[in-house]
Every structure is written in structure tokens, then in C-alpha cells.
Amino acid sequence: MNFRWHLARSAVEVDTTELEFALMRAFEGFDRWQTECLSSVLDLAATGPEDAMPHIIRMNDRPKTIKDLVRLTNRDDVPNIQYSLRKLIGAGLIVRKGSGRSGVTCEVTEEGRRVTEDYGALRRRLLIAAVEGVPGFAARLAEATRTLNLLSGIYEEVARTAATHRRA
Numbered sequence: 001m002n003f004r005w006h007l008a009r010s011a012v013e014v015d016t017t018e019l020e021f022a023l024m025r026a027f028e029g030f031d032r033w034q035t036e037c038l039s040s041v042l043d044l045a046a047t048g049p050e051d052a053m054p055h056i057i058r059m060n061d062r063p064k065t066i067k068d069l070v071r072l073t074n075r076d077d078v079p080n081i082q083y084s085l086r087k088l089i090g091a092g093l094i095v096r097k098g099s100g101r102s103g104v105t106c107e108v109t110e111e112g113r114r115v116t117e118d119y120g121a122l123r124r125r126l127l128i129a130a131v132e133g134v135p136g137f138a139a140r141l142a143e144a145t146r147t148l149n150l151l152s153g154i155y156e157e158v159a160r161t162a163a164t165h166r167r168a
Helices: 011-041 048-061 066-073 078-090 110-132 137-163
Strands: 094-097 105-108
Touching: 011 048, 011 110, 048 066, 048 078, 048 094, 048 105, 048 110, 066 078, 078 094, 105 110, 110 137
Parallel strands: none
Antiparallel strands: 094 105
């Protein structure tokens, strides 16, 4: 096989590159889905990560700290997370409680609960119905989740390694 691309000079590189491009396409599709689903239940211009925030905050019906949100989303851009939280507070979806560095938590408001319930209902009606319509897809989803979690760890490790190779 003749490989001519700088990112794919072997079979493993081809497979890895194809997966990376599939991840990019999946992320963009997921981002559009989140935005359209939220727009269907609430008139709010929000990004995909902002759309996800009320659901993450509501997870297990427990308030979340910024530290929790960073860990659960695998993000380290705290100022952007704080900006998103201010936007969601302004929209009446979440409320900030407590004070100090470690005592501040976020939780959904009654409006946030209504919006996340409506979002969940629309998600079940459209997305889950589509997923359930593909035979054997549940097992594939479980395997994809395990694979993506493993891949996330690999990317984190090689990102740390790459940081030591930066050019001055």
C-alpha cells in the first residue's frame, strides 16, 4: 500500500487518522444536535458545551463545584466555564450558591429543571428512538464508550509528553 499523506504513512497511521477525523465529524454533529435540541425547548443562543452544562450540573441531582465541572468535562479552561455559567445564570437555568473558593456550587433552577426535562423528552423521542432502531447498536455504544475513554487517557498522556517537546 502506498501512503502519501504526512499523517498516514502506515496502516496504523491510516486507521488512527481516520478515527481522528471521525471523532471530529462526530463532535461537530453532536455539537449541532445539542444546539438544535436545546433551541427546540428554549430560546437561548448557546454553544454545545454550554448546552451540556445544565445536564451535567443536574447529574444525580447534586450541586456541582467548578472543580466537579472541570473533572466531569475533561476541560481545563476555567474562565470559559465560568463565562458559560454566568450565561446560564442570566438565562435563569442555574443558580450559584455558597461563597469562597471551595464553597461555591451550582445547581439547576426550577426553569433549568423544566428545560432539562423537555430536552430529555425530545432526546428520547428523536435520538434514542433512532439509536434503538439500529439492531445491536446498544452493544456497539458500550464498546465505543470504553474505547473513547481509553483513547481519552492516551491523548492526555501523549499531550503531556508533547508539552515537553515544545520548541522555544
